[in-house]
Amino acid sequence: MKKDNAGQKADRSILLFSYFVSALFLSMAVYMGVFIETRGEEVTNHPYNARLASLADRVVRGSILGNDGTVLARTVTDEEGNETREYPFGSLFAHVVGYAAPGKTGLESYANFYLLSSHDSLSHRIMKELSDEKQTGDNVVTTLDVGLQQIASDALGDRRGAVIAMEPDTGKILAMVSKPSFDPNRAEDDWQELTGGDSTEARLLNRATQGVYPPGSTFKIITALEYMREHPGEYSSCQFDCSGIYLYQSYQIQCFKRTAHGNEDFAEAFANSCNGAFAKLGPELDLEAYGNLCVQLLFNRELPIAIPYSKSIFRMSPQAESWEILQTVIGQGGTLITPMHNLMIISAIANGGILMNPYFIDHVENAGGQTIKKFMPSVYGELMVANEAHALTELLTEVVLEGTGSAVRTEAYQAAGKTGSAEFDKAKETHAWFVGFAPVENPKIAVCVIVEEGGSGGSTAAPIARKLFDAYLLP
Amino acid sequence: MTNLVAGISRYLIILLITIYTYYNFRFFSMKDEEGRNRAVRRQLICMFMLHFLANLVIFLNTDSRLLAAFYCAQLLFFAGYLSLYRLFYRNVSRLLLNNTCMLLCTSFIMLTRLNPNRAIRQFVIAALAAAVTLVIPFVIDRVWQLASIPWLYAALGLTLLLAVFFSGDTSYGARLSLHVGGFSVQPSEFVKISFVFFIAAMFYRSSTFKNVVLTTAAAALHVLLLTASKDLGGALIYFIAYLAMLFVATSNTIYLGLGLGGGAGASVMAYRLFPHVRRRVDAWTDPWKDVADSGYQTAQALFAIGTGGWFGVGLYQGMPEKIPVVDKDFLFAAVAEELGGLYALCLLLICLGCFLQFMLLAFRLQAMFYKQLAVGLGTVYITQVFLTIGGVTKFIPLTGVTLPFVSYGGSSMFATFIIFGVIQGLYILKENEEEDDEEG
Numbered sequence: 021m022k023k024d025n026a027g028q029k030a031d032r033s034i035l036l037f038s039y040f041v042s043a044l045f046l047s048m049a050v051y052m053g054v055f056i057e058t059r060g061e062e063v064t065n066h067p068y069n070a071r072l073a074s075l076a077d078r079v080v081r082g083s084i085l086g087n088d089g090t091v092l093a094r095t096v097t098d099e100e101g102n103e104t105r106e107y108p109f110g111s112l113f114a115h116v117v118g119y120a121a122p123g124k125t126g127l128e129s130y131a132n133f134y135l136l137s138s139h140d141s142l143s144h145r146i147m148k149e150l151s152d153e154k155q156t157g158d159n160v161v162t163t164l165d166v167g168l169q170q171i172a173s174d175a176l177g178d179r180r181g182a183v184i185a186m187e188p189d190t191g192k193i194l195a196m197v198s199k200p201s202f203d204p205n206r207a208e209d210d211w212q213e214l215t216g217g218d219s220t221e222a223r224l225l226n227r228a229t230q231g232v233y234p235p236g237s238t239f240k241i242i243t244a245l246e247y248m249r250e251h252p253g254e255y256s257s258c259q260f261d262c263s264g265i266y267l268y269q270s271y272q273i274q275c276f277k278r279t280a281h282g283n284e285d286f287a288e289a290f291a292n293s294c295n296g297a298f299a300k301l302g303p304e305l306d307l308e309a310y311g312n313l314c315v316q317l318l319f320n321r322e323l324p325i326a327i328p329y330s331k332s333i334f335r336m337s338p339q340a341e342s343w344e345i346l347q348t349v350i351g352q353g354g355t356l357i358t359p360m361h362n363l364m365i366i367s368a369i370a371n372g373g374i375l376m377n378p379y380f381i382d383h384v385e386n387a388g389g390q391t392i393k394k395f396m397p398s399v400y401g402e403l404m405v406a407n408e409a410h411a412l413t414e415l416l417t418e419v420v421l422e423g424t425g426s427a428v429r430t431e432a433y434q435a436a437g438k439t440g441s442a443e444f445d446k447a448k449e450t451h452a453w454f455v456g457f458a459p460v461e462n463p464k465i466a467v468c469v470i471v472e473e474g475g476s477g478g479s480t481a482a483p484i485a486r487k488l489f490d491a492y493l494l495p
Numbered sequence: 496m497t498n499l500v501a502g503i504s505r506y507l508i509i510l511l512i513t514i515y516t517y518y519n520f521r522f523f524s525m526k527d528e529e530g531r532n533r534a535v536r537r538q539l540i541c542m543f544m545l546h547f548l549a550n551l552v553i554f555l556n557t558d559s560r561l562l563a564a565f566y567c568a569q570l571l572f573f574a575g576y577l578s579l580y581r582l583f584y585r586n587v588s589r590l591l592l593n594n595t596c597m598l599l600c601t602s603f604i605m606l607t608r609l610n611p612n613r614a615i616r617q618f619v620i621a622a623l624a625a626a627v628t629l630v631i632p633f634v635i636d637r638v639w640q641l642a643s644i645p646w647l648y649a650a651l652g653l654t655l656l657l658a659v660f661f662s663g664d665t666s667y668g669a670r671l672s673l674h675v676g677g678f679s680v681q682p683s684e685f686v687k688i689s690f691v692f693f694i695a696a697m698f699y700r701s702s703t704f705k706n707v708v709l710t711t712a713a714a715a716l717h718v719l720l721l722t723a724s725k726d727l728g729g730a731l732i733y734f735i736a737y738l739a740m741l742f743v744a745t746s747n748t749i750y751l752g753l754g755l756g757g758g759a760g761a762s763v764m765a766y767r768l769f770p771h772v773r774r775r776v777d778a779w780t781d782p783w784k785d786v787a788d789s790g791y792q793t794a795q796a797l798f799a800i801g802t803g804g805w806f807g808v809g810l811y812q813g814m815p816e817k818i819p820v821v822d823k824d825f826l827f828a829a830v831a832e833e834l835g836g837l838y839a840l841c842l843l844l845i846c847l848g849c850f851l852q853f854m855l856l857a858f859r860l861q862a863m864f865y866k867q868l869a870v871g872l873g874t875v876y877i878t879q880v881f882l883t884i885g886g887v888t889k890f891i892p893l894t895g896v897t898l899p900f901v902s903y904g905g906s907s908m909f910a911t912f913i914i915f916g917v918i919q920g921l922y923i924l925k926e927n928e929e930e931d932d933e934e935g
Contacts, residue, residue, distance in 0.1 A: 035858070041850060055800065055889075056805060071814050
């Protein structure tokens, strides 16, 4: 039987429609597959996802280890089956490793999924299943260097502040200290006391990533970069005569301790951390471009790190008044930065302008020590071109050789860095900053130090960085 | 020990449904009767093994004799349904029959795990619907006047929709159901079918411009009534079914273009007019922005799918109860979480397979009325599948539609049985006709 014309046309339409629906369904299937494959772990670990907690009924939480295998956190089960989370180093890793109860913070929270997953050998798993025992969770091996962490903590002592160290060319976090600290073994018992207390204490706050401070003179790095961009080839020849106080319109800007730096060029002004010289550059800058540079350097933006952090704030508009400009370019005014962010900027400079994504977990291994998942260094992006990074490195080297960074000057290696003494309350001492890296030729370590109300960066913060450099670079 | 059995069953179940799905598509490229029969037999073996394993896990977890008895009742039902259908109708589409059972089997397993009382209720409705709709192929074969009463379908459909609009109960912001003698019925599930019959009968008369306008006006009235009751998911399904049937009847791309343009315009209007549409579109673009509120449903579904991964966490090991309306709109997410992403993908492919069978049948049928019926019902079915699974997986914004044969809900279950019954009727009609041709 031959079909009529209308029938044939209808059949073609049916065919077309079927193809269309099939294509739609296949894309939906692919979409779902891609979601499971690429986002599965992330949503599993999402703080709003209640499912992970139930895994703890079947898996004994794995350990968190230092980069040499030292135990930083482990779960101990007594004869009656009660589990306790132990932190052998007490308060030393309190912020970065975090605690597992009440609630979860730090790596305990970030690595929750890995710690509660078990990739034990099949025979072990079947044995445990048959004997009705819990499975053994995987261990998380961090990038943290126990020795360096101890040195950083000792160097900071009882003062409030933070010390962070990272490998600029990989993004591995080597040490992260925040003080005042607390004992995660007792977090649950001491909860009232930890959450009460006065606000300057804020023991639970990880100052390294969540504390926001005025950047002080460390911000001159960014001002210098902007000035160099606007005056390529001629910036180094600009001259300034510093009398300790710089007058502009009806305003005056003082150098630290009113020191008169005398006649100086751009590199010397940077090395001396001369407020007057930098304040003079301010009104000359293209504020629009300056604001854009700050955004490019991750101000007002999300940071690529896995543990909770605060966003840094740069709030000066291109229409700002003179006083705000004078303040902002020397790192005062309304600008706020986290130590972690400051470390990322200095690390990018050390790494030729390329920022590596900072990371804390080197690999995940099963109870038998076999690697289950390896984390590799990854590039976040280019914060500045290589030439700019090299020019800044020269300026930062001068700081150590000739200027305020003399505390890290040594024959053993060449360091580069910038000090800062950030004013936050007229009646109080300044916050002491130091950001830097070493050795200049092939940077192995970048460090950021902040000591709250520590006075001058050169005399308080830089010596702490020196201890880390020495420990990490010298045999 | 329970965990060990559950762990092994988890993988076996996925293997079984994969084999089942494979034969679902392999079937089409088989020419000989022998091979086809072997394929459907193997499908049934897979289904019954899967059904057994899942119920074993259910029993180990609940230790409930009632549920063991429930399993036996399901077995009896499947065996009875399959054999009765084949006894009454020699030329039944066995593939479609298997798919019906496989989808029901998934539904019973998941509902039992989520809420045994609802599972039993659903089972009773399914058994009842199966028994009643057994007669449909007979009606299709004998009552040839079905094509000659378009306005009766329209009157019936519009009356029911009007009744819902005036005295329906509201759930989740939409007027959906009527109370009839202690039962809550969703008429729009059934009007879908009368709607398709109406359009098929109209286009069967002629596809002249005047007739197209008349049909469009009546169809638009259906859609508008649904919109007025705020059943936007329903309105969308009717609209797409109408477009597909119009396209097949006229093969006119201008009509199709106009229809799609109108649909796009209406979507923009809906977005502007209805706050809950805006909420859903926002939740779709970024459910994580407001996880606690507007993005809650989608985020919970994605948590379930993401945590389940490819192989699922196993029955009773997940937290599907965290997902809102999990036994209806979000059952697919619960399947993905506990039975696995692969199982869910197989389910998606089985649904697509059903649709393709519908279309293949439409292709083979010569009478325009029957062709249109197959296309229309197929479109109603697959649009519903697309809206649910798409919404749950965040492929498209949520519409709040149930997955036919799988989600909890009596009206939906009954209506889907009718749709599959009609298709079986058409299939049997065609097979008998070809047999007669060969003999004659």
